[in-house]
Amino acid sequence: xDAQETVxxxxxxxxxxxxxxxxxxxxxxxxxxxxxxxxxxxxxxxGRLLARLDxxxxxxxxxxxxxxxxxxxGHGTLAPLVAPLTMExxxxxxxxxxxxxxxxxxxxxxxxxTSALYASAADLTLCLLxxxxxxxxxxxxxxxxxxxxxxxxxxxxxDRLVARFESTSQGTLVLNTLPLSHAHLAQLVDYGARSALSxxxxxxxxxxxxxxxxxPRLVVLDLDPLLGEGVSVTDQRMSVYAKAHxxxxxxxxxxxxxxxxxxHVAGRTRKCLVLDLDGTLWGGVLGEDGVAGIEVAETHRxxxxxxxxxxxxxxxxxxxxxxxxxxxxxxxxxxxLRERRDMALREExxxxxxxxxxxxxxxLRELADTLNIGLDSLVFVDDSPAENGLVRHELPEVxxxxxxxxxxxxxxxxxxxxxxxxxxxxxxxxxxxxxxxQEAERQDFLxxxxxxxxxxxxxxxxxxxxxxxxxxxxxxxxxxxxxNQFNLTTERLQPADVQRLLSDxxxxxxxxxxxxxxxxxxxxxxxxMSLAEAGVRIDNFxxxxxxxxxxxxxxxxxxxxxxxxxxxxxxxxxxxRRSARNGLVEGFYPRYGFERVAFEEDTVDxxxxxxxxxxxxxxxxxxxxxxxxxx
Amino acid sequence: MNSIEDFVDLVGxxxxxxxxxxxxxxxxxxxxxxxxxxxxxxxxxLERRTGRSVPLAEVLEASSLRGIYTLTVPDRR
Numbered sequence: 001x002d003a004q005e006t007v008x009x010x011x012x013x014x015x016x017x018x019x020x021x022x023x024x025x026x027x028x029x030x031x032x033x034x035x036x037x038x039x040x041x042x043x044x045x046x047g048r049l050l051a052r053l054d055x056x057x058x059x060x061x062x063x064x065x066x067x068x069x070x071x072x073x074g075h076g077t078l079a080p081l082v083a084p085l086t087m088e089x090x091x092x093x094x095x096x097x098x099x100x101x102x103x104x105x106x107x108x109x110x111x112x113x114t115s116a117l118y119a120s121a122a123d124l125t126l127c128l129l130x131x132x133x134x135x136x137x138x139x140x141x142x143x144x145x146x147x148x149x150x151x152x153x154x155x156x157x158x159d160r161l162v163a164r165f166e167s168t169s170q171g172t173l174v175l176n177t178l179p180l181s182h183a184h185l186a187q188l189v190d191y192g193a194r195s196a197l198s199x200x201x202x203x204x205x206x207x208x209x210x211x212x213x214x215x216p217r218l219v220v221l222d223l224d225p226l227l228g229e230g231v232s233v234t235d236q237r238m239s240v241y242a243k244a245h246x247x248x249x250x251x252x253x254x255x256x257x258x259x260x261x262x263x264h265v266a267g268r269t270r271k272c273l274v275l276d277l278d279g280t281l282w283g284g285v286l287g288e289d290g291v292a293g294i295e296v297a298e299t300h301r302x303x304x305x306x307x308x309x310x311x312x313x314x315x316x317x318x319x320x321x322x323x324x325x326x327x328x329x330x331x332x333x334x335x336x337l338r339e340r341r342d343m344a345l346r347e348e349x350x351x352x353x354x355x356x357x358x359x360x361x362x363x364l365r366e367l368a369d370t371l372n373i374g375l376d377s378l379v380f381v382d383d384s385p386a387e388n389g390l391v392r393h394e395l396p397e398v399x400x401x402x403x404x405x406x407x408x409x410x411x412x413x414x415x416x417x418x419x420x421x422x423x424x425x426x427x428x429x430x431x432x433x434x435x436x437x438q439e440a441e442r443q444d445f446l447x448x449x450x451x452x453x454x455x456x457x458x459x460x461x462x463x464x465x466x467x468x469x470x471x472x473x474x475x476x477x478x479x480x481x482x483x484n485q486f487n488l489t490t491e492r493l494q495p496a497d498v499q500r501l502l503s504d505x506x507x508x509x510x511x512x513x514x515x516x517x518x519x520x521x522x523x524x525x526x527x528x529m530s531l532a533e534a535g536v537r538i539d540n541f542x543x544x545x546x547x548x549x550x551x552x553x554x555x556x557x558x559x560x561x562x563x564x565x566x567x568x569x570x571x572x573x574x575x576x577r578r579s580a581r582n583g584l585v586e587g588f589y590p591r592y593g594f595e596r597v598a599f600e601e602d603t604v605d606x607x608x609x610x611x612x613x614x615x616x617x618x619x620x621x622x623x624x625x626x627x628x629x630x631x
Numbered sequence: 632m633n634s635i636e637d638f639v640d641l642v643g644x645x646x647x648x649x650x651x652x653x654x655x656x657x658x659x660x661x662x663x664x665x666x667x668x669x670x671x672x673x674x675x676x677l678e679r680r681t682g683r684s685v686p687l688a689e690v691l692e693a694s695s696l697r698g699i700y701t702l703t704v705p706d707r708r
Contacts (some may be wrong), residue, residue, distance in 0.1 A: 019647060048672065049647035052664065079668035237687040242671050 047087025074103040074128030076245040088259030110161040130245035150206040260418035276382035277326040303406035309344035361394035410457040466625040468509035484581035486543040553616030567629035
């Protein structure tokens with residue numbers, strides 16, 4: 001090896017060292033942290049090592065590691081996707097359980113309900129489409145109208161396949177737009193014909209993208225913006241000789257998107273964007289340059305920071321919480337955010353501003369505590385390599401985005417990963433920032449009371465329990481996906497799953513809404529139940545962490561038990577399944593008189609005999625807006 | 632990459648396989664953990680490391696690591 005190769009090998013970092021030492025399996029939990037500092041160019045190589053591990057062995061050695069099953073089918077050779085996919089999921093601390101189908105078998109896989117693909121019961125099914133889906137069907141001499149005919153056939157076929165998927169699978173299906181490469185377009189010599197091909201090709205892609213509106217289990221990834229980053233569509237040799245029609249770099253970029261989708265499907269979408277100030281949100285050092293001296297507009301660098309602030313604000317407008325963690329003087333920071341009218345971000349855009357001189361790892365921990373969200377919900381952006389290194393080391397759960405001295409690139413660095421990617425934004429999302437701010441006011445209000453009872457009485461909490469309706473589907477799914485702490489079984493429900501429960505006569509979903517003197521909290525929880533002759537069964541109960549400790553959970557349980565008794569039920573059954581995050585509610589059912597009737601590994605089944613009622617908290621006003629519990 | 636030994640080391644590193652010198656002349660499908668997709672990966676890696684184009688059609692027909700090595704080093708062909 002020459003000197004350069006040796007250097008590349010050494011910068012490869014510890015995933016490679018672990019592999020060489022035969023420690024990759026034993027020390028798998030450290031992989032996520034190691035990948036965070038592995039240069040992007042080396043990550044896929046790391047993925048190849050990780051893909052050699054048996055996921056079952058990883059899960060046996062490290063039980064509790066979240067796993068996502070991904071089935072891959074498509075038109076061409078699919079195996080090259082596995083290593084990047086393994087790596088991208090590992091970056092998020094997820095173990096990939098892959099099912100890779102055979103070459104060009106997507107039509108069979110998706111149309112036959114008994115296919116091995118459906119049998120894999122994948123959380124995510126990727127159907128990788130490439131331009132050869134179309135061009136393989138054309139004879140040697142073709143015109144745009146021939147392409148149009150094939151595209152129409154393929155669209156109709158895909159529509160049928162997605163419909164079959166919707167009725168067969170419980171998972172999520174991912175399609176992608178068909179990239180059009182110059183090597184195909186340029187086979188037409190006439191400009192008019194080229195334009196015709198371009199137009200009908202894009203029209204087909206637009207129809208493909210619109211399929212998503214009709215099918216709740218479908219996600220269609222648009223590859224064009226990824227190609228726009230300078231990734232080539234195809235490596236011609238790989239396409240011709242190996243039938244791998246999408247280039248390696250494109251598959252890697254695609255895998256990166258899938259990693260974030262997998263994170264979302266696993267219920268681990270990040271919730272809060274935490275920003276440093278000096279050098280990140282504005283130019284200069286506030287403590288030295290003063291409020292008037294920091295760069296946020298007018299100068300070249302000022303405009304670059306202004307652009308980044310706008311992007312941050314755009315993200316914040318969609319329900320992502322914004323916060324500041326900065327080593328600065330608190331009063332000065334507030335003054336800057338209030339006085340500098342030329343800033344895109346204002347003080348009220350932030351849920352929390354933590355300005356202090358303590359280590360940032362401590363400040364981030366405190367922030368997560370105050371907002372009552374996990375550290376794994378945070379994305380932290382800072383321009384200081386030292387701070388970033390420290391946070392990565394102390395808090396490996398936090399995603400760290402390193403920006404540098406070029407503020408014009410801050411936005412692209414942040415957006416390169418879909419940290420906050422979600423499906424079906426709801427009204428609650430857009431109001432979330434205001435809600436968390438109200439929470440801060442409630443906290444100040446609490447501090448002014450001698451006892452918790454006095455506080456709760458004055459808070460004037462109103463709870464409304466109602467039957468779920470069609471319009472509640474997105475929020476119900478979201479609650480099941482996003483709620484980690486007060487989630488009794490952590491059963492994650494995609495919108496289509498909620499839809500299925502709504503149309504199931506044996507299932508019953510109650511929505512929980514709350515309000516208090518500071519405002520409306522919106523839908524904060526849900527109770528998923530089954531009604532049968534044997535009695536009422538609570539399949540799951542989720543409650544947003546924003547409204548803990550106000551007696552809402554007790555009120556809901558009291559109402560359900562009363563209603564069950566009134567309906568002649570002999571008992572109410574309930575279940576708790578332990579997850580990494582829901583230890584908080586382990587004692588929830590026994591606290592209210594449920595008895596343990598069965599126990600298996602991480603699951604406990606409870607039964608309430610209905611001999612005694614659960615008290616309704618006196619400080620709450622409860623509104624019951626739902627029908628009886630007759631099975 | 633100046634010898635077949637270097638080459639075998641590089642293949643092991645790139646593909647995550649545990650190889651030794653005797654694997655150089657083994658039939659590819661007899662190498663433990665070998666997978667046909669490895670050839671494509673290896674080709675890309677070799678081109679990146681050597682900065683030279685490797686003839687893919689011939690690599691696909693190579694039967695051993697030594698066969699591939701010969702194709703990647705023009706003056707030894």
